[in-house]
Amino acid sequence: MLNIVLFGPPGAGKGTQSEKLIEKYQLIHLSTGDLLRSEIAQQTELGMKAKLLMDKGELVPDEVVIGMIRSKLDQNKSTNGFIFDGFPRTAAQAEALDKLLSENNTAISCMLALEVDNEELTKRLLLRGKDSGRADDQNEDIIRNRIKEYNNKTAPLKDYYTAQRKFHAINGIGSVEEIFGALCSEIASIHQVI
Numbered sequence: 001m002l003n004i005v006l007f008g009p010p011g012a013g014k015g016t017q018s019e020k021l022i023e024k025y026q027l028i029h030l031s032t033g034d035l036l037r038s039e040i041a042q043q044t045e046l047g048m049k050a051k052l053l054m055d056k057g058e059l060v061p062d063e064v065v066i067g068m069i070r071s072k073l074d075q076n077k078s079t080n081g082f083i084f085d086g087f088p089r090t091a092a093q094a095e096a097l098d099k100l101l102s103e104n105n106t107a108i109s110c111m112l113a114l115e116v117d118n119e120e121l122t123k124r125l126l127l128r129g130k131d132s133g134r135a136d137d138q139n140e141d142i143i144r145n146r147i148k149e150y151n152n153k154t155a156p157l158k159d160y161y162t163a164q165r166k167f168h169a170i171n172g173i174g175s176v177e178e179i180f181g182a183l184c185s186e187i188a189s190i191h192q193v194i
């Protein structure tokens with residue numbers, strides 16, 4: 001299986017690139033942000049609780065997102081692989097993911113990290129906020145908080161995957177096609193060694 005963690009700060013292009021990668025490699029896209037927004041749209045109890053945190057740009061509790069990923073893995077036993085988008089975001093989530101995958105006799109193949117500076121991230125998210133309807137794109141304070149949460153809790157996962165020799169950085173600035181090309185070349189070079 002090809003199991004990719006697509007990593008990067010808010011607005012780095014994880015969702016945009018995931019759409020292209022799942023088509024090319026026939027993978028299943030697991031975005032915890034999308035799963036949570038779908039819970040909100042259905043007004044479930046989980047969704048309503050998560051919304052309070054998401055609207056402020058804070059992470060939802062680990063057990064909530066780990067539970068969502070567990071059930072998606074259980075529902076998709078026969079697939080070419082997964083793209084994890086926006087998950088894991090904490091050390092506890094990364095450890096839980098390794099455990100869940102090993103229970104299914106598989107593992108993370110690589111972490112591909114999209115690198116984009118804060119100024120560009122803020123610009124992209126404010127632009128999207130004009131018509132996305134996402135409460136967390138609406139003002140610079142919330143966007144700043146999302147980036148702060150990322151720097152404090154999520155960015156350290158670089159070390160976790162580096163220790164497993166799975167971390168690969170990709171320049172996330174440029175056209176969508178250029179970045180997709182860079183991701184595919186990286187996957188091709190990793191594939192030769194997995």
Ligand code: AP5
Pocket residue numbers: 008009010011012013014015016017032033034036053054055057058059060061062065085086087088089093124125127128136146172173174175176179
């Ligand atoms: P989530 O939905 O994961 O959002 P995020 O990571 O903050 O960021 P985005 O999804 O907005 O960005 P992206 O990297 O996918 O970029 P995109 O392709 O959309 O999480 C939302 C919230 O849910 C969190 O804050 C948290 O509360 C909660 N949550 C989710 N997962 C969690 C977890 N595991 N644990 C705890 N809490 C969790 O692109 C962004 C914009 O830029 C778009 O408009 C796009 O068109 C544009 N764009 C893309 N590529 C380019 C390019 N190359 N050049 C110019 N513009 C571009």
Ligand code: MG
Pocket residue numbers: 014015031033085086
């Ligand atoms: Mg996204």
